[in-house]
Amino acid sequence: MLKTIIKREFLNNIINLRFMVGLVLCVIITVACIIILAHDYRQKIEDYYLRVNLKDEILSNYATRGRIIAMYPDQKPPERFRPLIIGISGDENVESFYDNPLPILFPPFDFLFIVTIIMSLLAILFSYDAITGEKQRGTLRLVISNSISRTKVLLGKFIGGTASLLIPFILSLLVGALYISMNPSIHWDGSAWAEFILLTAASVTFITLFYLLGLMISAFSRYSSTSILNCLFLWVLLILVIPNLCPYISAHLCPIPSIKETKRKVSEISIRSKAIAREYMRESVKRFRSHYGKLWSEFESMELGGIGSWYLGRKDAGPEHREAAHQRAAADPEFKAMMDAFREEFEKVQKEQLRLQGEPTKKIWNELKTKAALQTKLAKNLACISPFANFVYVARDLTGTGLRSMEYFVQVQREYYTQFDKYLDKQVQKAEKTDPTFTWKSFLDLSDRPRFVFKEEALKDKLIEVLPYWGILVLFNVVFFVAAFAGFMIYDVR
Amino acid sequence: MLKSIIRKEILNNLFSYKFSIIIILSTILILVSIFVMYGDYCLALDNYEILQQESEGTIAVIRPTPLSIFAKGLDENLCRSYGSGFGGQISVSSKQQSVNDLFKLFTTPDLLYVVKVILSLCAMLFAFDIICGEKEVGTLRQSLSNSLKRPILIFGKWVGGFISFILPFFIAVLLGTIFVTLSPMVEMSARNWAKLGLFLLSSVVYLAVFFSLGLLISCLTHHSSASLVFSLFVWAIFVFLIPNLGNILAHQLVRIPTVQQLELRLEKSSIRRDFEKHRIDKSQDSRIDNRIRAENEKFIDDYLNRLNRLVKVSRNITRMSPLTAFTLLATDAMGTGVAEERRLKRAILQHRDILRDWDDEKGDRPVFSYRRSSVKEVLGRGGLGNFLILILFNVLFFAGAYVIFLRYDVR
Numbered sequence: 001m002l003k004t005i006i007k008r009e010f011l012n013n014i015i016n017l018r019f020m021v022g023l024v025l026c027v028i029i030t031v032a033c034i035i036i037l038a039h040d041y042r043q044k045i046e047d048y049y050l051r052v053n054l055k056d057e058i059l060s061n062y063a064t065r066g067r068i069i070a071m072y073p074d075q076k077p078p079e080r081f082r083p084l085i086i087g088i089s090g091d092e093n094v095e096s097f098y099d100n101p102l103p104i105l106f107p108p109f110d111f112l113f114i115v116t117i118i119m120s121l122l123a124i125l126f127s128y129d130a131i132t133g134e135k136q137r138g139t140l141r142l143v144i145s146n147s148i149s150r151t152k153v154l155l156g157k158f159i160g161g162t163a164s165l166l167i168p169f170i171l172s173l174l175v176g177a178l179y180i181s182m183n184p185s186i187h188w189d190g191s192a193w194a195e196f197i198l199l200t201a202a203s204v205t206f207i208t209l210f211y212l213l214g215l216m217i218s219a220f221s222r223y224s225s226t227s228i229l230n231c232l233f234l235w236v237l238l239i240l241v242i243p244n245l246c247p248y249i250s251a252h253l254c255p256i257p258s259i260k261e262t263k264r265k266v267s268e269i270s271i272r273s274k275a276i277a278r279e280y281m282r283e284s285v286k287r288f289r290s291h292y293g294k295l296w297s298e299f300e301s302m303e304l305g306g307i308g309s310w311y312l313g314r315k316d317a318g319p320e321h322r323e324a325a326h327q328r329a330a331a332d333p334e335f336k337a338m339m340d341a342f343r344e345e346f347e348k349v350q351k352e353q354l355r356l357q358g359e360p361t362k363k364i365w366n367e368l369k370t371k372a373a374l375q376t377k378l379a380k381n382l383a384c385i386s387p388f389a390n391f392v393y394v395a396r397d398l399t400g401t402g403l404r405s406m407e408y409f410v411q412v413q414r415e416y417y418t419q420f421d422k423y424l425d426k427q428v429q430k431a432e433k434t435d436p437t438f439t440w441k442s443f444l445d446l447s448d449r450p451r452f453v454f455k456e457e458a459l460k461d462k463l464i465e466v467l468p469y470w471g472i473l474v475l476f477n478v479v480f481f482v483a484a485f486a487g488f489m490i491y492d493v494r
Numbered sequence: 495m496l497k498s499i500i501r502k503e504i505l506n507n508l509f510s511y512k513f514s515i516i517i518i519l520s521t522i523l524i525l526v527s528i529f530v531m532y533g534d535y536c537l538a539l540d541n542y543e544i545l546q547q548e549s550e551g552t553i554a555v556i557r558p559t560p561l562s563i564f565a566k567g568l569d570e571n572l573c574r575s576y577g578s579g580f581g582g583q584i585s586v587s588s589k590q591q592s593v594n595d596l597f598k599l600f601t602t603p604d605l606l607y608v609v610k611v612i613l614s615l616c617a618m619l620f621a622f623d624i625i626c627g628e629k630e631v632g633t634l635r636q637s638l639s640n641s642l643k644r645p646i647l648i649f650g651k652w653v654g655g656f657i658s659f660i661l662p663f664f665i666a667v668l669l670g671t672i673f674v675t676l677s678p679m680v681e682m683s684a685r686n687w688a689k690l691g692l693f694l695l696s697s698v699v700y701l702a703v704f705f706s707l708g709l710l711i712s713c714l715t716h717h718s719s720a721s722l723v724f725s726l727f728v729w730a731i732f733v734f735l736i737p738n739l740g741n742i743l744a745h746q747l748v749r750i751p752t753v754q755q756l757e758l759r760l761e762k763s764s765i766r767r768d769f770e771k772h773r774i775d776k777s778q779d780s781r782i783d784n785r786i787r788a789e790n791e792k793f794i795d796d797y798l799n800r801l802n803r804l805v806k807v808s809r810n811i812t813r814m815s816p817l818t819a820f821t822l823l824a825t826d827a828m829g830t831g832v833a834e835e836r837r838l839k840r841a842i843l844q845h846r847d848i849l850r851d852w853d854d855e856k857g858d859r860p861v862f863s864y865r866r867s868s869v870k871e872v873l874g875r876g877g878l879g880n881f882l883i884l885i886l887f888n889v890l891f892f893a894g895a896y897v898i899f900l901r902y903d904v905r
Contacts, residue, residue, distance in 0.1 A: 021724070025730070036743065040742060043746075050755060051755050054759065058761075061766075096753045096757055097576070098757075098801070100805075105822075105832070106818070107738070121730065225512075225623075225718070228722060232619065233515050244603040245530060248534060441768070
């Protein structure tokens with residue numbers, strides 16, 4: 001009997017106008033979206049390689065110790081799922097005077113949008129009159145008058161209805177997958193396809209959730225017109241209101257210090273520590289002057305060979321002064337001893353200044369980071385009452401296009417920086433040994449530097465992260481089904 | 495007769511379940527939105543106070559507008575602190591909310607969002623069964639069996655239906671506005687009131703577009719279930735599909751390097767400048783500076799030309815949807831739109847040039863002063879065009895509904 005009900009529900013739906021509309025909408029939009037985003041992906045890849053080459057060119061030709069910090073390679077390749085989902089690390093998040101304002105006014109459109117807005121709406125349209133419609137037509141009374149349990153009727157309606165709803169969706173995804181596999185600029189490996197299958201499964205969980213929401217409302221309504229209004233009311237709340245309000249509510253509940261204020265505090269610490277270092281340096285100069293007398297005056301005429309000029313508030317020495325100091329040191333051991341002692345003194349001051357500045361600065365930034373993380377966590381947890389937010393977390397984290405992938409990228413980047421720092425120190429030491437005139441502005445040969453390679457996070461780790469949110473989606477399904485069941489058990493079919 | 499129809503339509507709606515649901519939804523949404531955005535505005539004000547105290551290296555910083563409570567638009571971008579970076583380039587400070595990453599996932603829930611997405615859906619829900627619903631219950635046949643002209647009937651239904659729909663909106667907005675104006679942090683000038691008036695007027699016209707569209711679909715169908723399906727289908731296309739897909743499509747038509755690429759090129763120039771300067775005679779410094787500046791300006795000009803073209807193409811494609819015309823008009827009216835952003839950037843660049851030529855011996859440092867556009871300026875700079883597009887959509891949809899209703903089979 002269950003089979004008959006499923007078949008009847010399925011056939012009823014597919015000859016209905018809403019099935020045709022859903023099919024057309026789904027296939028056209030999904031395929032158009034994938035084709036356009038795949039083209040966009042190709043452009044992003046080209047842009048990414050251009051940026052990588054540009055950085056390479058800078059590091060190969062203009063690397064100096066002073067400016068190398070600004071040049072750490074931090075290029076994130078476009079997400080491999082970009083033909084489906086636009087990641088949140090796009091241009092719109094770059095703090096630049098020349099940024100494009102349009103993405104802020106018109107957020108981008110992708111597969112996530114299709115599932116969360118279009119498919120959830122379609123699911124409601126398929127189920128809002130599953131019970132009320134039959135009641136109004138009088139067929140529900142006839143069905144129940146036979147020897148069939150209400151549980152079977154409800155289960156049959158759910159299975160048959162979701163099957164007919166998922167046909168357009170799966171069909172459009174298959175066409176999209178075919179396009180992706182045939183596109184020469186998209187190279188998906190086994191793990192990407194596995195993520196794609198998991199994404200499809202998560203989408204199905206989300207779509208059935210909204211089908212069940214419609215079914216539940218229908219089981220508690222007498223008329224289809226009331227049912228659809230209630231469904232759309234809940235849809236608006238769950239999809240459009242709750243998720244968008246949560247970050248703002250959390251910002252009120254858990255405020256964070258202003259970034260500019262934090263920067264100001266950091267800058268104050270830096271100014272204070274530099275002032276102390278300058279004072280110390282001036283004292284050192286006095287000591288050296290009284291100790292070395294004429295030899296020191298000679299060294300001063302060479303602009304101290306460029307050592308500690310910034311701390312002393314002097315202009316940086318030119319190459320001619322550095323060369324002169326180097327030659328003088330090579331010819332006179334006493335001059336060399338003075339120069340080495342002064343360099344040692346300078347390095348001591350530099351270290352002291354970094355110590356004075358480093359710890360408090362780190363503390364301030366950590367405080368901001370902790371508070372921001374707390375605010376984000378609160379917003380994230382608050383938004384979990386909406387299935388929309390749960391699905392967004394699952395889909396984005398699973399495909400490496402969300403907040404977690406950004407955190408993962410930062411972690412990978414940090415590991416690379418540590419490796420690069422070690423390499424850099426070695427290169428600087430080597431250069432200082434071979435060239436005594438070496439300064440922060442001298443060219444550094446970095447041709448054998450370690451290269452930055454970004455590898456996607458392991459699927460297992462991603463899955464562990466998304467399972468709780470996926471679990472909430474399943475829980476929503478169960479709750480809605482149980483509620484629909486309870487409503488239907490006491491439903492007056494007359 | 496027209497009066498009776500309008501009255502009947504209003505009374506019918508007032509007692510309907512649909513009206514109760516929509517009044518509850520719009521009132522809650524509008525009040526919560528205004529309350530939340532007011533808090534956001536207070537945070538922005540705090541941020542502004544701090545930015546203002548910071549004068550070292552700062553070229554410009556502008557005060558957030560209280561109108562951002564209603565339509566935030568690009569206000570967070572506009573209210574960043576603009577400073578001078580390497581080679582006379584403009585550097586910008588981070589946005590206050592850039593540390594909470596969740597803001598990147600969801601949309602700002604301001605009144606603009608409520609109107610353009612949620613109330614537009616409500617407008618269609620109000621209108622989708624205006625004709626076919628009456629046909630189904632049989633009252634349409636009875637009405638037309640009297641000496642009632644079809645044009646009067648459809649016009650009366652439109653007016654009555656729209657009045658009963660827009661009433662809750664005005665009550666909720668009025669309550670929200672009273673709350674905002676009574677709070678001590680908000681100072682609304684006469685200019686701001688005029689802008690808010692333009693925003694509300696454009697909201698009404700925008701909602702009327704969706705109401706007329708719902709009416710048109712109702713005239714095209716004979717069952718309210720079919721009308722509902724088509725209404726939601728068309729709503730999704732106009733509200734989500736065209737604006738978003740149009741932007742992506744515009745990117746395909748106008749190739750533009752990413753802003754990261756541009757920033758990297760500027761960084762390269764700056765590094766190259768320092769590198770070259772260190773290796774040659776100091777007398778050559780200005781020559782290097784000028785050469786690098788000319789190169790940078792060439793990059794930037796090329797980028798900005800492409801960006802302007804992209805914005806133009808994108809705007810033209812997406813204006814096929816009333817949502818785009820409304821968003822552009824509403825944000826420009828509130829001083830948080832694309833036109834305002836361009837105007838501010840131009841002013842900042844001009845001020846940077848003034849500061850570049852300024853000699854501290856001649857007098858005090860020039861202070862950056864900026865006033866957001868007035869209603870007249872907004873209308874003159876494309877606002878009127880967007881407003882006319884909304885009117886045109888209204889006329890088109892209503893005329894379509896009218897023509898189809900003249901031949902509608904009421905049996």
